[in-house]
Amino acid sequence: MTDFSGLRVAVDIGGTFTDTVLVNDDGTVLATTKTPTTPENPTNGALEGVEHVLQVSDADWSGISGFIHGTTLATNALIERQGAKVAAITTEGFRDILEIGYERRYSQYDINLQKPDLIVPRELCFTIGGRMDVHGHQRADLDEAALPALVSALQRSGAGAVAICLMHSYANPSHELRLRDSLQKALPELSISLSHEVSPEAREFDRLCTTIANAYIQPLMARYLSEFQERFSAVGLTCPILMMTAGGGMTTVETAAALPIRLVESGPAGGAILAAHIAQRAQAGSVLSFDMGGTTAKLCLIDNYQPQSARKFEIARAERFIKGSGMPVRIPVLEMIEIGAGGGSIASVDRLGRVQVGPLSAGSEPGPAAFDKGGTEPTVTDADVLQGLIEPASFAEGRLTIKPDLASIAVGQAVGGPLSLSAVEAAAGISEIVDENMAGAGRMHAVESGKDLGARTMIAFGGNGPLHATRVARRAGVRRILIPRDPGVGSAVGFLFAPVSFEIVRSRYARLDSLDVSDISRFFDTMTEEAEAVVRAGAPVGELNYTRTAFMRYHGQGHEIEITLPDRSLEAGDIETLRLAFEAEYSRQFSRSVPGMEIEILNWSVQVASRTSEADAIAKTTAQGSAKPDRSHDILCEVSGERRKASIYDRGNLGPGQYIEGPALIVEPQTTTYVSADFTAAIDGDGNIILERLEGQS
Numbered sequence: 050m051t052d053f054s055g056l057r058v059a060v061d062i063g064g065t066f067t068d069t070v071l072v073n074d075d076g077t078v079l080a081t082t083k084t085p086t087t088p089e090n091p092t093n094g095a096l097e098g099v100e101h102v103l104q105v106s107d108a109d110w111s112g113i114s115g116f117i118h119g120t121t122l123a124t125n126a127l128i129e130r131q132g133a134k135v136a137a138i139t140t141e142g143f144r145d146i147l148e149i150g151y152e153r154r155y156s157q158y159d160i161n162l163q164k165p166d167l168i169v170p171r172e173l174c175f176t177i178g179g180r181m182d183v184h185g186h187q188r189a190d191l192d193e194a195a196l197p198a199l200v201s202a203l204q205r206s207g208a209g210a211v212a213i214c215l216m217h218s219y220a221n222p223s224h225e226l227r228l229r230d231s232l233q234k235a236l237p238e239l240s241i242s243l244s245h246e247v248s249p250e251a252r253e254f255d256r257l258c259t260t261i262a263n264a265y266i267q268p269l270m271a272r273y274l275s276e277f278q279e280r281f282s283a284v285g286l287t288c289p290i291l292m293m294t295a296g297g298g299m300t301t302v303e304t305a306a307a308l309p310i311r312l313v314e315s316g317p318a319g320g321a322i323l324a325a326h327i328a329q330r331a332q333a334g335s336v337l338s339f340d341m342g343g344t345t346a347k348l349c350l351i352d353n354y355q356p357q358s359a360r361k362f363e364i365a366r367a368e369r370f371i372k373g374s375g376m377p378v379r380i381p382v383l384e385m386i387e388i389g390a391g392g393g394s395i396a397s398v399d400r401l402g403r404v405q406v407g408p409l410s411a412g413s414e415p416g417p418a419a420f421d422k423g424g425t426e427p428t429v430t431d432a433d434v435l436q437g438l439i440e441p442a443s444f445a446e447g448r449l450t451i452k453p454d455l456a457s458i459a460v461g462q463a464v465g466g467p468l469s470l471s472a473v474e475a476a477a478g479i480s481e482i483v484d485e486n487m488a489g490a491g492r493m494h495a496v497e498s499g500k501d502l503g504a505r506t507m508i509a510f511g512g513n514g515p516l517h518a519t520r521v522a523r524r525a526g527v528r529r530i531l532i533p534r535d536p537g538v539g540s541a542v543g544f545l546f547a548p549v550s551f552e553i554v555r556s557r558y559a560r561l562d563s564l565d566v567s568d569i570s571r572f573f574d575t576m577t578e579e580a581e582a583v584v585r586a587g588a589p590v591g592e593l594n595y596t597r598t599a600f601m602r603y604h605g606q607g608h609e610i611e612i613t614l615p616d617r618s619l620e621a622g623d624i625e626t627l628r629l630a631f632e633a634e635y636s637r638q639f640s641r642s643v644p645g646m647e648i649e650i651l652n653w654s655v656q657v658a659s660r661t662s663e664a665d666a667i668a669k670t671t672a673q674g675s676a677k678p679d680r681s682h683d684i685l686c687e688v689s690g691e692r693r694k695a696s697i698y699d700r701g702n703l704g705p706g707q708y709i710e711g712p713a714l715i716v717e718p719q720t721t722t723y724v725s726a727d728f729t730a731a732i733d734g735d736g737n738i739i740l741e742r743l744e745g746q747s
Contacts, residue, residue: 057115068540081538082538091273123309133268134173134206182220186221196231196235210267212264219556250652293319327531331506331737350500362384404475404482426459473685507522507525514536522740536722547661553655594656597613670706673705708731
């Protein structure tokens with residue numbers, strides 16, 4: 050084998066496929082592959098993928114100097130409730146934080162309302178005496194005399210993990226630390242999560258839920274990450290493994306094992322990073338990132354080359370689109386909407402005769418019926434096969450045999466039969482439903498953010514994103530689509546553009562008029578040192594970027610606005626600057642400021658990140674005329690509803706400036722781009738496919 054040096058590998062383990070990308074030291078993609086995810090041991094599929102890209106590139110393990118990994122394991126464990134048995138310990142008098150929640154119903158008039166499953170039942174909620182106030186001053190010492198009884202109760206409960214969330218521990222964590230030390234001495238096998246480490250912010254309900262979620266998946270993720278490291282070290286990997294986080298950065302395996310909640314949605318975050326990078330190269334200021342895989346579809350809004358971010362999201366919602374119906378988790382995260390709509394999403398007909406698609410998925414085992422791996426339920430991929438939108442011979446690099454007759458049987462029996470439709474008609478119905486579900490989710494996400502989809506460029510990737518992009522864009526009102534190179538493994542490619550970063554958000558209440566800038570500067574110094582230590586573990590050399598933020602509001606309000614602070618110690622003159630910045634942002638969001646109101650600050654954050662190079666703009670191209678098709682076959686055209694001949698192009702044969710009219714299929718090893726009849730396609734200077742909706746099409 051050729052002993053390349055400076056190679057970097059990215060591995061993204063999804064619900065259906067594991068994506069692997071190998072690049073050289075200048076970022077050129079040497080090889081990519083999709084291997085079926087191995088649910089019984091995800092490391093097996095990851096190892097198979099890396100060995101494959103090394104083999105086809107004639108490279109060796111010794112040449113790998115960077116390894117980045119993202120996984121859905123943490124997300125799936127939370128959604129599917131596959132974590133540890135967790136107990137919670139709160140301050141005496143606050144046993145019912147979970148029961149009380151926000152003191153409101155997410156659906157006021159629903160008499161059959163289903164409350165969110167918050168993992169820990171009341172019988173596993175314990176308390177201990179002791180009290181800190183909001184400023185971190187001790188009001189009552191930790192009741193260590195109660196520890197023996199608490200230890201006995203934990204032993205009887207059978208809990209394998211415990212979440213400790215004491216009042217105001219973000220201001221002074223000494224009680225949580227003492228309690229942890231005592232429990233570890235008595236119960237050394239117990240996995241313990243502390244709220245001041247997981248989510249050091251005010252709002253006890255959110256902080257407790259986040260700590261519980263971390264405790265729930267910590268034993269599972271610690272075992273998984275340990276085995277992952279050991280397996281790859283055994284075959285020759287010598288460089289550190291970095292983990293993708295929900296906030297769009299990378300961190301060390303050690304940090305990920307301690308704070309696995311930050312790994313939730315790490316795979317989709319890589320896709321958003323990729324879309325932001327491409328948006329910068331394409332000079333597209335307003336973008337909708339559309340990532341459709343085998344299990345889910347993820348949509349993210351990107352403005353000025355920055356994905357929309359948030360400090361809170363919900364998991365396992367009882368009602369998919371209703372806020373408050375899930376378990377709140379308060380960590381830095383790239384904000385996106387995710388729905389159960391992927392190639393493996395299962396279609397059915399409900400008792401009212403309506404076609405339903407997802408959220409259940411056939412996954413990689415047994416997979417869609419057309420894969421001939423034992424699956425019998427109809428999926429979105431089966432519907433695409435029946436409409437002629439997937440060329441069996443080129444699918445999945447030819448490593449999966451596609452059998453349209455099995456897809457026809459599954460779709461015909463489960464959907465066509467109950468509705469008195471042919472299998473192909475039923476397949477068209479399945480596509481209509483799933484595409485509208487994704488477009489509707491995108492419209493809702495945009496409306497909730499006060500933004501419009503119409504003027505945005507859609508950047509579509511994932512194993513099924515390019516195949517459904519034009520159909521979703523038409524329904525969402527989007528007229529321009531960009532399909533990047535290697536779209537089938539887009540999230541894994543995005544990992545390679547992510548910085549090593551870590552963000553700390555911490556509560557310290559202050560009023561702007563009486564702000565002690567020296568005290569806050571010392572507070573920031575402490576947070577910065579903590580974040581730097583994490584980043585330097587993964588990026589020992591190189592310059593770092595620092596971002597400081599204040600979460601400000603008018604006195605008495607319940608929610609804050611993020612205001613960026615100078616990257617230096619605050620000075621007295623900054624107070625008026627902060628006031629003006631807050632009022633300007635408040636006016637932008639709510640059309641007016643409130644004169645004479647006192648301004649307060651609840652939380653402060655610092656993000657430390659390794660410095661990444663800015664993306665160069667894509668070189669302009671000149672028109673080269675129509676591309677010559679490689680072959681053609683019949684498809685069901687969703688625009689006319691009739692069978693039409695579609696030209697087929699191998700993407701590797703297309704060059705910059707070439708032009709294609711729909712309907713057409715552009716095939717490549719891991720996915721297919723469908724050019725609908727009302728779209729045209731062109732290849733830009735970066736090799737991206739640019740899809741444009743024809744003028745006059747409503």
